[in-house]
Structures are given as C-alpha cells and as structure tokens.
Amino acid sequence: MLQRVGLDAETLEKYPHEFSGGQRQRIGIARALVTHPDFVLCDEPISALDVSIQAQVVNMLEDLQQDMGLTYLFVAHDLSMVRHISHRIAVMYAGHIAEISPAKELYRHPAHPYTQALLSAIPIPNPQRARQTQRIRLQGDPPDPVAELPGCPFASRCSRCTPRCTRERPALEPVSGQHLAACFEK
C-alpha cells in the first residue's frame, strides 16, 4: 500500500518527524486504504499542503479511485479543486445543504444565492475577464451554528431575503434533473 501511494519500503524504518507534510498525507491515505474500503471520507485532505503537492495528492487520489473502485466524500474549501475532483457537489452553509448538483451543472447554473456568491469569489487568472466579472460581496454575519433558527440559515446575509425566508425553512427542491436547491427564490 505504501508503494501505491508513492512511498518506498524504507518508509517503515523512519520516525514521524522525518517525513514532509506531503509524505505524511500519503501515509494517512495508505492507512485509510489498507483495509480496502468501498467508501472514504476525505476531510480537507489537501488544505495544509503546498499547491504543487496538492496537485500530486489529488492526482494520486483519482488514480486510486479508478484502480480500487472507491467512492470519496471529499470535503474542501478550494472551489477550483472541488470542481476538478467532484462528480456531484453539495454546498453547505451553517451545517445545512444549500444546494446539491452534478458538478458541471452547479458551476454553470448555481441556483442558491450562497453558491452564486461563492463562485463569484473564485479568482480569474485573465485580468480582462476578471474586470468584467462582478463579485458578489456578502453583507451581515453568519448565524450562530448551535442556534435553531426557524427560517432559512442564509437569511441574515441574503440580498433576496423575504419575510417568508425568516419564518420558514426552505426544503431542498428540484431546480432541474438532479440539481436541488433550498431556496424560495431560486
């Protein structure tokens, strides 16, 4: 399994402090896969790594997925990486799913105001295109995560909020096909 994650047999003789961050992440992945699971929860697997190492680890995860027939639940904040690795994406806000969709559809047609704000914040490398694109800046504060609010969790920051949004919690409902969003104004 160490070989499958790109490490050699000498790894077994080393102490933890002798490994780089990327090597430690590979060891963590080998530990997770050594029991041959069907499903792996990857909780922020690349957030602490250099960008160059991030790409290596993600490519390795994709290869392992193909070889071992794995399903990943990949938790991440880097939207470019999420787009690269995901087949289906759930956007969460304050502990609730705001929107869930096949990956391509979500990036092309985000329906929930929070998803739209998130996607508008992705840096655009082309300066001309970046100037033409309007970034949505959210106002207000996130809700207390432990408070049980009656309405939409995003209501305190949403520019489309209506009185109904503060009274009722929107259910996840179809936008199109497998694309669902929890918003009254979608």
Ligand code: SF4
């Ligand atoms: S339900 Fe209302 S507050 Fe919630 S995201 Fe939709 S428009 Fe905004």
